[in-house]
Amino acid sequence: MKILKKILKIVIVLIVIVSVSIWLYARTFYPVYDGEVVLDNISEKVTVYYDDSGVPHINAQNQKDAYTALGYVHAQDRLWQMELIRRIAPGRLSEIFGVKLIETDVFFSGLGIEENTDKVIAALDTNSEAYKYTMAYLEGINQFIEEGRTPLEYTLVGVEKQKFTIRDVYNVFGYMSFSFAMAHKTDPFLTGIKEKLGTAYLAELGIPIHKNTAILRNEKNPEMLGGVARAMNHIYESLPVSPFIGSNSWVIGANKTKSGRVLFANDPHIGFSQPSVWYQSHIKTPDYEIYGFNLALTPFALLGHNKDYAYGLTMFENDDVDLYFEQNNPENSNEYKTKDGYEKYRILEKTIKIKDRPDSTFQVKVSRHGPIMNTVMKGIDDPRPLAMQWIYTKLDNKILDVSYQLSHAKSLSEFKEGAKLLHAPGLNIMYGDAKDNIAWFASGKLYKYRDSLNRKLILDGASGDDEIVEYLDFEENPQAINPSWNYVYSANNQPDTIAGILYPGYYLPEDRGYRIQQLLENKDDWTREDVEEMIFDVTSPVVARNVQNLMNSFDPKDLNENEKKALTIITEWDGAYKKEMSAPTVYTRFIYEFLAGTFKDEMGDSFEDFMSTPAFMKKMIGTQAAKTTSIWWDDITTEDVEEKGDIVKKAFKNTVGFLENQLGASVDNWQWSKVASVEHGHALGQVPSLRGYFNVGPFAVDGGSEVINNQLFKLNDSGFYKVHAGPSTRRIVDFSDVENSVSILPTGQSGNVFSKHYDDQAEKYLKGEFVKMLLNQQEIEKSKNILSFIPKN
Incomplete structure (x- = not known):
């Protein structure tokens, strides 16, 4: 014993x-949140106050020192995220993760981003403040690499740290820009429909460009001096860094607020990941201040505010990618046809390094339009060379200057000058200030083709007839400055006339835009608390219309009791996607069954392509629901000629039968919380044994597809909706009380799994709560954690 x-x-x-x-x-x-660190390349002491959310408030005597400190603190919280995102554009993920990411590496390395980066860097003004502060930021990152603790992820995957350069910064901008593009998904799909089914089917699928209830209005007033789609989805699914997807923003003018001051709101929709995409920081020097949200490796805040103005972003959704079929010379496959004769392809030699494997080499052919995608992208089974023309790589790149100018503007006029510099990606840039100015600028270089050209199809590269004929001046871009209706907003929807035309793009359906407009129009005494409630709104004003248009097409008398109960639930539903409700579950499954019953028989395997083009697919729900006749409703696998009512009734019966098998016989038990969830995945969380350690979640969610609290998921046959994207931050700036403006991140400020700020905002985010964005210096200096950077000399 x-x-x-x-x-x-x-x-x-x-x-x-x-x-x-x-x-x-x-x-x-x-992470080191307090104490002293000797920092190279600063001239005076820099003090960093960490608030209760882990946001660094950087107090420096000059901006160069401030940006050096920002680089250091950003790296200690997000170095692994920086490592991953810098590897995407040049095709270097396989070095870390092995052969499973070679397809992604080949694709991105073939887009021309690196070549564009080389050209831009060669022409940089090294005397500009934008360049100097960027280099200071990189110096701070690199000192952390040399002296700070190596993040655990580097050890687990067996990769050595390498210093960062300005090439990495521009490669990140390139990846960000491409993740906004939509044409590479939609255009090949629509071309396939035309060629396989004919123009009658295509005519009903052409994305309508017409005025609707949620069109973005233009008005400029003076400033107040006060196959491919599936392949693309596979590529994005394999990325360990979030792609950009959509967004909401609205700015309420002084005449519509209770305080008589501007209210600003923004929540960019980006793929969920861990860490989340934005890193918050607050820089203050004697001549400058910004509370900003930075991407990994971007020194200047893309979202930001101070006591004078606020700005934010949403996706414009304009068409800045065009696909062309080239014609090879039958005598020489290294030449392609133009209207002036045959020209030689430019040949790029590429090498992909693969972990534990020999290097992989390949060639990329480049025509006058751009890289030939057949060799860099799986899923293109058409033998014709497919070239991608992308405005980002076609025109001069000033994106670093854009981010610098937006974050350093002294007036609305200066801010607009920064917005003018952007050529790609297309962004809605939102603005509000303490002098009661509000503005929206659709930024990006817009251009025209001949009037009869359908840019939703793949263009003819050989004829010379399908070329850009005119670039538009920025003053012809959609925009509104201090409009008479006293608010501006963007929800990725169609803008009003530009230069006498409605500009083509891949705009999302009116659901969110209509809801924003509906709420803003009906109230003239907005407060910050009202906007907090609005930015978490989960109600769609469109689903009731869709339900009515669809359910009125058949007689429900022969439905069984469960089917009748489910029908009552969705016909009486107010469109709110709340966890405890059954109606969102019924409606979402029904929409899948309706789309499958309508399109799958004709499309066959291409139905997956259709479902993989969310902007296009979502638009077709309301469009098809409103029709009384359609060529698509006839099921070509039967001898009968089906009509709308036949398809809708069958879809509804299939829905109830599916949900009975999935969730049980009781309709009351079909709550949204049982089928919709979100998990913020870390790159190493794909390893089952590490998932619980690195990932955050899963959680049940309020919100759904195309509501303001937009929770994006794939609509597929599984019956479960894994939310993969949504508001990457919710942010509200109140110029009547700017020091109490608020925001929230989906998980937390830090990407360091050992930090207490790794996931400390996750529960608040799910509940629609907020944390304060501190600007008051006295309040900031009460911080418990204070880190001082001391000059080395």
């Missing part, structure tokens, strides 16, 4: 020793 007690004591002591050792080892990975 005594021996057993001794053994037990020894075991307990060993357990304690091991536990303490693990704890002490883990402590070495913690």
Whole structure:
């Protein structure tokens, strides 16, 4: 017995020793939030106050020192995220993750982003403040790489740290720009429909460009001096960094607020990941201040505010990618046809390094339009060379200057000059200030083709007839400055006339835009608390119309009791996607069944392509629901000629039968929380044993497709809706009380799994709560954690 007690004591002591050792080892990975660090390349002491959410408030005597400190603190919280995102554009993910990401690497390395980066860097003004502060930011990152603790992820995957350069910064901009594009998904699909089914089918699928209830209005007033789609989805699914998807923003003018001051709101929709995409920081020097949201490796805030103005972004959804079929010379496959004769392709030699495998080499052919995608992208089974023309790589790139100018503007006029510089990606840039100005600029270089050209199809590269004929001046871009209706907004929907035309794009359906407009129009005494409630709104004003248009097409008298109950639930539904409701579950499954019953028989395998083009597919729901006749409703696999009512009734019966099998016989038990969830995935969370350690979630969610609290998921046959994207931050700036403006991140400020700020905002985010964005210096200086950077000399 005594021996057993001794053994037990020894075991307990060993357990304690091991536990303490693990704890002490883990402590070495913690970010340094207080104390002193000697920092190279700063001239004076910089003090960083960390608030309760882990946001660094950087106080410096000059901007160069401030940006050096920003680089250091950004790296200690997000170095692994920086490492991943810099590798996407040049095709270097396989070096870390092996052969499973070679398809992604080949694709991105073939887009021409690196070549564009080389051209831009060669022409940079190295005397500009934008360049100098960017280099200071990189110096801060690189000192952390040299002296800071290596993040655990580097050890787990076995990769060495490497210093960052300005090439990495521009490659990140390139990846960001491409993730906004939509043409590479939609155009090949529509071309396939035309060629396989004919123009009658295509005519009903052409994305309508017409005025609707949620069109973005233009008005400029003076400033107040006060196959491919599936392949693309596969590529994006394999990325360890979030793609950009959509967004909401609205700015309420002084005449519509209770305080008589501007209210600003923005929530960009981006793929969920861990860490989340934005890193918050607050820089203050004697001549400058910005509370900003930075992407990894971007020194200047893309979203930001101070006591004078606020700005934010949404996707414009304009068409800045055009696809062309080239014609090879039958005598020489290295030449392609133009209207002036045959020209030689430019040949790029590419090498992909693969972990634990030999390097992979390949060639990319480049025509006058751009890279030939057949060799860099799987899923293109058409033998014709498919070239991609992308405005980002076609025109001069000033995107670093754009971000600098937006974050350093002294007036609305200066801010507009920054918006003018953007050529791609197309962005809606939103603005509000303390002098009661509000504005919206659809920024990006817009251009025209000949009037009869359908840009939703793949163009003819050989004829010379399908070329850009005119670039528009920025003053012809959609925009509104201090409009008479006293608000501006954007929800990725169609803008009003530009230069006498409605500009083509891949705009999302009117649902969110209509809801924003509906709420803003009906109230003239808005407060910050009202906007907090609105930005978490989960109600669609469009689903009731869709339900009515569809359910009125058949006689429900022969439905069984469960089917009748489900029908009552969705016909009486107000369109709110709340966790405890069954109606969202019924409606979402029904929409899938309706789309499958309408399109799948004709499209065959291409139905997956259709479902993989969400902007296009979502638009077709309301469009098809409103029709009384359609060529698509006839099921070509039967001898009968089906009509709308036949398809809708069958879809509804299939819906109820599916949900009975999935969730049980009781309709009351079909709650949205049982089928919709979100999990913020870390790159290493794909390893089952590491998932619970690195990932955040899963959680049940309020919100659904195309409501203001937009929770994006794939509509497929599974019956489960894994939310993969949504508001990457919710942010509200109130110029009547700017020091109490608020925001929230989906998980937390830090990407360091050992930090207490790794996921400390996740529960608040799910509940629609907020944290304060501190600007008051006295309040900031009460911070418990203070990190001082001391000059080396």
